[in-house]
Amino acid sequence: MSRRVRFLDTRPLRSSRPFRDLWIGSSTSQLGGQIATVAVLAQVWDLTGSPVGTGAIGLATGLPMVLFGLLGGTLADSVDRRAVVRATAAGQLLAAAGLCAQALLDNRNVPLLLALVAMGTACGALGAPARRTFPVRLLPSDQVAAGLALTNVSFQAAMLAGPALAGLIIARWGFPAAYAVQAMAVAVSMLAVIRLPAMKPEGVDASGARRRPERGGWGIVLRRPTLWGSMATDLSATLLAMPIALFPLVNEIRFDGNPQTLGLFLSAVAVGGITAGLLSGTVTRWRRGGLVQLTAAGVWGVALAGFGLAGPLWLALGCLAVAGAADTVSVVTRSALVQLETPDAYRGRVSSVEHVIGVAGPELGNFRGGLLASATSASFSLVAGGLSAILAIAAVAAVNAPLRAYRTPSAAAEPAARGVADAATAAG
Secondary structure: OOOOOOOOOOHHHHHOOHHHHHHHHHHHHHHHHHHHHHHEEEEHHHHHHOHHHHHHHHHHHHHHHHHHHHHHHHOOOOOOHHHHHHHHHHHHHHHHHHHHHHHOOOOOOOOHHHHHHHHHHHHHHHHHHHHHHHHHHHHHHHHHHHHHHHHHHHHHHHHHHHHHHHHHHHHOOHHHHHHHHHHOOOOOOOHHHHOOOOOOOOOOOOOOOOOOOOOOOOOOHHHOOHHHHHHHHHHHHHHOOOOOOHHHHHHHHHHOOHHHHHHHHHHHHHHHHHHHHHHHHOOOOOOOOHHHHHHHHHHHHHHHHHHOOOOOOHHHHEEEEEEEHHHHHHHHHHHHHHHHHOOOOHHHHHHHHHHHHHHHHHHHHHHHHHHHHHHHHHHOOOOOOHHHHHHHHHHHHOOOOOHOOOOOOOOHHHHHHHHHHHHHHHHH
């Protein structure tokens, strides 16, 4: 590999028009989603003035994500995945239109607002496993990680710019405008999906009908060490060392509760993630994906333990930026490994497991961190969490030699390698 390859690898955007369309649509939708998230939070607060009310937003989004995410995995392995995402995007568009309408009508009913949020979340979760399988079908294997890095960069950019843009829109034009922007963004994403080629999973007949997906779709995660090892690594990092819930407490104790400092904590994570994404050209070309993920997850734990001990603001922000960068590298390499290691007939269900871990791990990790901090201190919770994550990741690495040795298949070897893998899975 050339030492000159350091920046974001844009080959997927140049080599695949369908992937380029998908990336543009997804990027637009992510930005709209961030704007809507801030609008919902602000509107619920205006209506209730209660942290219980804003906390209910988490319930309205968390439960549909888990329940419909798992259901979407089976659906994605049963019918044309493009059709699944197209239908669920239409549901999201309807929910966004409903949010816009209720804001225009000056709705004061919080349950109605949360029901529309839950509807949009459920539709997105139902289509998420199918959507996750798109890059590996649209790109050669040696460009899958680069495509996922591009997607992650757009997500991090949306995380950074979306809330600020939402504040400007709401301040000038109100909640209806914010929801209208989300609706237009979903429409752009839906158009991009419509333009994609059909993506039927293996085993679907010419008419697109199928009685049931291939058996063993859930068990394959446990049968393949690379899959369970990669997911266990991610779960160890997020469940044991998620820091977001502790940001307000750390800010209050060390930095006098300055709201600007609290915002800097979140921005530092996003800046680290974007920087890692922009410099990901080298990482995405490395074939030792398992080792890269294990290393990045370990750096995440070290950085958050450092954040727990950091005194000066510059050092705290630096630790968070390193954690954000490590998280981006870990997410990109894990996502590529999971998609490449999973036979196509099982990708929907395996993607749903990855989706649920990605949703539930951080939420449970934040709960764990807050619970431990309430019994001890924020510093202890952060340091103990970071060190625990390092130990758990080291344990996964120690017992999982296939994950340590995993190499991304080259584009030339891809068909043969997948055939052997699929035969091995059938035999297992």
